[in-house]
Amino acid sequence: MSTRRSRRGRDAAFAAAVAAGLTAYNNLAGRQRWHERWYPAVNVAATGTLLAAAAASGLTADDLGGRRDRLAAGVRAGGPAALALAAGWLILAAVPAARPVLGDRRIAGLTGRGVAYQAVVRIPAGTVLWEEAAFRGVLQASLRRVLPGPAAIAVTSAVFGLWHVRPTVDALRINQLAPGGRAAAGPVAAAVAATAVAGLLLSGLRERSGSLAAPMLLHLTANSGAVLAAWAVQNGAAGRRTSAGPLKIFNGGGYQSR
Numbered sequence: 001m002s003t004r005r006s007r008r009g010r011d012a013a014f015a016a017a018v019a020a021g022l023t024a025y026n027n028l029a030g031r032q033r034w035h036e037r038w039y040p041a042v043n044v045a046a047t048g049t050l051l052a053a054a055a056a057s058g059l060t061a062d063d064l065g066g067r068r069d070r071l072a073a074g075v076r077a078g079g080p081a082a083l084a085l086a087a088g089w090l091i092l093a094a095v096p097a098a099r100p101v102l103g104d105r106r107i108a109g110l111t112g113r114g115v116a117y118q119a120v121v122r123i124p125a126g127t128v129l130w131e132e133a134a135f136r137g138v139l140q141a142s143l144r145r146v147l148p149g150p151a152a153i154a155v156t157s158a159v160f161g162l163w164h165v166r167p168t169v170d171a172l173r174i175n176q177l178a179p180g181g182r183a184a185a186g187p188v189a190a191a192v193a194a195t196a197v198a199g200l201l202l203s204g205l206r207e208r209s210g211s212l213a214a215p216m217l218l219h220l221t222a223n224s225g226a227v228l229a230a231w232a233v234q235n236g237a238a239g240r241r242t243s244a245g246p247l248k249i250f251n252g253g254g255y256q257s258r
Helices: 002-031 033-037 039-056 068-094 096-102 112-144 149-163 165-174 182-209 213-234
Strands: none
Touching: 002 033, 002 039, 002 112, 002 149, 002 165, 033 039, 039 112, 068 096, 068 182, 068 213, 096 213, 112 149, 112 182, 112 213, 149 182, 165 182, 182 213
16 A cells, blocks of 8 residues: 555656646746757757656556557547648638738748748657657656546646747747736736647547647647748738738747747
8 A cells, every 4th residue: 555655656746747847948948049049959859858757657658649559540530630720721821811810020031941940840840749748748648647537638738838938928029019027918828828728639639549649740730830821921922921910929839039
C-alpha cells in the first residue's frame, strides 16, 4: 500500500512539474533572443528532453500517443478536420470581405522563401511537434495517471491556454492592437480562453484516435495555413493588401516576431 501511495505521489509530482515547466517555458524562455533565433532547434531539443523524462517516469509510447500501429487511425481522425480548416483558409483568402481577418504584420515583408521557412520548418518542427508532444503527449498522459480522463484533458487545455500569454502579448504589440497594461488584459484573456478551447479539441482527437498524428494534423493546418493564407492576401496572390485583423491574436504560436 505504501509503495502504491509513494508511486502515486511521484506521478503527481511529475505531472505538476511538467505543467509548471511548460507554463514557464513559453512565457519566460520565449522572451529570450537565443530562443527566438534558434526556435526550431531549441524546441526540438526540448521535445527530446521531455520525452526522455517521460520515459524515465514510466510513461510508454502507448501512453504518449506514439504507437506506430495507431498512426493510420490518427490520420483518419485528424484528416477531415484538417481538410475542413484548410478549406476555411482558402475561403477567407478568396472572399474580399473576409480578407481583413488574415491581416498580420508579422507576415508583412516576408519573401516567398521566408514564408516557406515559417510554414515548412519553423512551425512544424518548432511549434507543432513540440507542443503536441508536450501537451497532448506528456502532460496529458502524466495527468491521466493521477486524474480522471476528463479532468486530465481540462487541466492540459488550461495549461495550453496559459502557454499562449506571452505570444499573444507580442502579437498585440506588433500589430498595434493594444498599448499594453490593462488595455491588453481583455484580448489576452480572450486568447487564453480560445486556445484552451482549441486544446480541448486537440486533446479529444488524441483520445479518440490513440495517436498524436490526429492533433498534429489539425494544429499544423491551423498555424501553417494561417501563415500561407495571410501571406497570399498581403502579397496580392489572393487580393489586395490588408491591414492588421483579429486573427493574429489567437494564432501566436510559431510566428517569427518581426
